[in-house]
Amino acid sequence: xxxxxxxxxxxxxxxxxxxxxxxxxxxxxxxxxxxxxxxxxxxxxxxxxxxxxxxxxxxxxxxxxxxxxxxxxxxxxxxxxxxxxxxxxxxxxxxxxxxxxxxxxxxxxxxxxxxxxxxxxxxxxxxxxxxxxxxxxxxxxxxxxxxxxxxxxxxxxxxxxxxxxxxxxxx
Amino acid sequence: xxxxxxxxxxxxxxxxxxxxxxxxxxxxxxxxxxxxxxxxxxxxxxxxxxxxxxxxxxxxxxxxxxxxxxxxxxxx
Numbered sequence: 001x002x003x004x005x006x007x008x009x010x011x012x013x014x015x016x017x018x019x020x021x022x023x024x025x026x027x028x029x030x031x032x033x034x035x036x037x038x039x040x041x042x043x044x045x046x047x048x049x050x051x052x053x054x055x056x057x058x059x060x061x062x063x064x065x066x067x068x069x070x071x072x073x074x075x076x077x078x079x080x081x082x083x084x085x086x087x088x089x090x091x092x093x094x095x096x097x098x099x100x101x102x103x104x105x106x107x108x109x110x111x112x113x114x115x116x117x118x119x120x121x122x123x124x125x126x127x128x129x130x131x132x133x134x135x136x137x138x139x140x141x142x143x144x145x146x147x148x149x150x151x152x153x154x155x156x157x158x159x160x161x162x163x164x165x166x167x168x169x170x171x
Numbered sequence: 172x173x174x175x176x177x178x179x180x181x182x183x184x185x186x187x188x189x190x191x192x193x194x195x196x197x198x199x200x201x202x203x204x205x206x207x208x209x210x211x212x213x214x215x216x217x218x219x220x221x222x223x224x225x226x227x228x229x230x231x232x233x234x235x236x237x238x239x240x241x242x243x244x245x246x247x
Contacts, residue, residue: 063177070186071177083175111193131183141185144223 001153005145006040012145019099019124021046024108024153025054025061026117034061034118052091059087064105064118072143073103075126102128104143106150108157116157119150188219 002022009015023039036051052059056066063084064071076085077097085103087096100122107115121129132141195212198204204212 057177067178070183071180072183080175084177084180112190112197131181132185141183141222143183144185147185147189 001149001156002038002040005149013121013123013128013142015123015128018128021100021120021122023051023120024117025065025120026108026157027056027065027115032056034065037117052087054091059091060085060103060105061118061120064107065115068107068109068112068115070107070143070147071103071105072129072131074130076101076103077126099124101126102130104129104146106143106146108150108154110151110154110158116154119146119153121146185219185222188215188222191215192219 002024005012006020006022009020019042021039021041023036025034026037027034031053033053033055035053039047039051041047054062054065056062060071060073071084073081073085075081082097085100086092102123102125104121106119108117108119109115123129129142132143192212192215195204195208195215198208199212
């Protein structure tokens with residue numbers, strides 16, 4: 001599903017030559033951490049590399065999961081954003097600030113239920129993701145396509161879980 | 172500089188609207204909704220739809236306008 005937004009990243013987000021990352025983190029009960037289960041980056045080598053896992057409340061991924069709300073940073077280099085969006089030690093990496101300059105973390109959940117995970121989009125250019133103002137053009141909200149995708153992912157996970165619980169053959 | 176807590180980070184007005192809708196719909200699904208909740212949920216969902224698909228509504232409005240005008244309607 002990430003491929004849909006990656007394929008249309010230019011009209012949806014104005015991404016062209018940016019270094020981007022779209023990822024889905026799912027919470028695993030057994031380990032009690034959020035693990036990356038799918039990601040799309042400009043290079044396959046980066047997609048296949050090891051990804052950090054996050055505990056609830058840890059980093060913007062863990063905060064979006066625990067707080068059950070979106071975390072959107074227009075520019076993570078600003079001091080107030082760094083307080084919130086800098087990864088905690090020892091998980092912080094030297095190039096985090098350069099690579100993750102603009103961030104959107106969206107909980108994957110239906111309604112007001114508990115999230116099953118977090119959808120994350122990052123770019124290495126500031127001001128790519130931002131909170132739209134009340135008076136701004138809602139058609140230009142760069143986070144809306146991510147919300148739609150997060151809901152679709154939540155719906156699919158809920159449905160497959162329902163099938164498993166009632167023992168219906170999904171094929 | 173004051174230490175900012177994660178929960179103090181600003182929330183998108185659209186997300187706030189989504190949470191309000193989820194609250195009303197939750198009451199509808201568990202049977203505790205009042206008539207006021209129902210009409211308020213309808214209003215909120217309409218507002219959310221307007222935010223979600225403004226370009227679609229703009230196009231529909233333009234098409235309706237074109238239909239009302241015989242010259243434009245014929246060429247459409």
